[in-house]
Amino acid sequence: MPMTCTAKNRELTVRLSGEIDHHAARQLMLELDREIESRFPRRLVLDLAQLTFMDSSGIAVLLRTCRRMQEVRGTMQVVNVPRQPAKVIRAANLHKVLSVSFLP
Amino acid sequence: MRPINQVKMEFDSRSANEGFARAAAACFAAQLDPTLEELGDVKTAVSEAVTNVIVHAYPDAIGRVLLRLRLFEDNTVEITVRDWGVGIPDLEKAREPMFTTGGADRSGMGFTIMESFMDAMRVRSAVGKGTTVTMRKKISVRVGRP
Numbered sequence A: 001m002p003m004t005c006t007a008k009n010r011e012l013t014v015r016l017s018g019e020i021d022h023h024a025a026r027q028l029m030l031e032l033d034r035e036i037e038s039r040f041p042r043r044l045v046l047d048l049a050q051l052t053f054m055d056s057s058g059i060a061v062l063l064r065t066c067r068r069m070q071e072v073r074g075t076m077q078v079v080n081v082p083r084q085p086a087k088v089i090r091a092a093n094l095h096k097v098l099s100v101s102f103l104p
Numbered sequence B: 001m002r003p004i005n006q007v008k009m010e011f012d013s014r015s016a017n018e019g020f021a022r023a024a025a026a027c028f029a030a031q032l033d034p035t036l037e038e039l040g041d042v043k044t045a046v047s048e049a050v051t052n053v054i055v056h057a058y059p060d061a062i063g064r065v066l067l068r069l070r071l072f073e074d075n076t077v078e079i080t081v082r083d084w085g086v087g088i089p090d091l092e093k094a095r096e097p098m099f100t101t102g103g104a105d106r107s108g109m110g111f112t113i114m115e116s117f118m119d120a121m122r123v124r125s126a127v128g129k130g131t132t133v134t135m136r137k138k139i140s141v142r143v144g145r146p
C-alpha cells in the first residue's frame, strides 16, 4: 500500500493511503519498522486521511507501531481517521489506549 | 424465507483474495441500495471472516474458501464464509474480545467486529472438519426510494 514519509526535527509524518488488511499488513509493518529504526523520531504522526479501508489487521499494526515508538522513547499520534477505519478503531476501543483524532 | 438472489464463489485461501472477496460482497449488496456506512460494514465483516480462514483455518496450506451471498425480500443481506480447515475447539472462548491464537500479528477482535457491524452472526465449527460463519444485516430502506 502507498505510503509517503516526511521528517522534520525528529518528527516523522507517515501518510498511508489505500487499504490495510492482512494482505497489506506485513509489508506495512516492515516499512514502518524500517522508518522508525533509521530515523529514531521523537514523534510519529500517522496520517490516515487517505485510508479507504482497514480491518482488524490494522489494529495489530497500530498497536505494534505504538509499542515500537515507546521502545525508542517516542510518542505516536494517529490523525485524520476517516469513517470506516474510525468504526473499527472504536469497536476495538483503540482510541482509549492510543492518541487518535477522527475526521469529522 | 427464500432468497431473492444469491451468488456463490469459491477461491484459494490466499491473502490476495481478501480484497476480491470484500469488493465482490459490496458489489452484490449494492443491489439493496445501502448507505456508504452499511457498505463499509459488509466489507469489514467479509474481510474479517475471510482473513480468519486464510490465517487460522489453513495455517500452513492453501485451502478452499466458500463465500455465499444471499439477498432476502426484507432487504437483508446474508453472508456465509465456509472452510474445511482445522476448526475451532472452543467457540465461546474464540468469540470473546481479545482472544487470539494468532500471536502479535493479531488482536483477537475479528469476531467482535463481525458481531457489532452486522445484525446477527452464527458460527458452527468442528475440529478437523472446518468452520462456517453466517452473518446477516438488514439494509435500511431510504425515504424516496422504491
Ligand SMILES: Nc1ncnc2c1ncn2[C@@H]1O[C@H](COP(=O)(O)OP(=O)(O)OP(=O)(O)O)[C@@H](O)[C@H]1O
Residues within 6 Å of the ligand: A056, A057, A059, B048, B052, B053, B056, B057, B058, B083, B085, B086, B087, B088, B094, B095, B099, B100, B101, B102, B105, B106, B107, B108, B109, B110, B111, B112, B131
Ligand atoms: N475459520 C477459522 N478456523 C479456525 N480457527 C478460527 C477461525 N476463525 C477464528 N478462529 C479462531 O478464533 C480466534 C478468534 O478469532 P478473531 O477473528 O476474533 O481474532 P483473531 O483472528 O485472532 O485476531 P484479529 O481478527 O483481530 O486479527 C482466532 O485466534 C482463532 O483461534
Ligand SMILES: [Mg+2]
Residues within 6 Å of the ligand: A056, B048, B051, B052, B109, B110, B111
Ligand atoms: Mg480474525
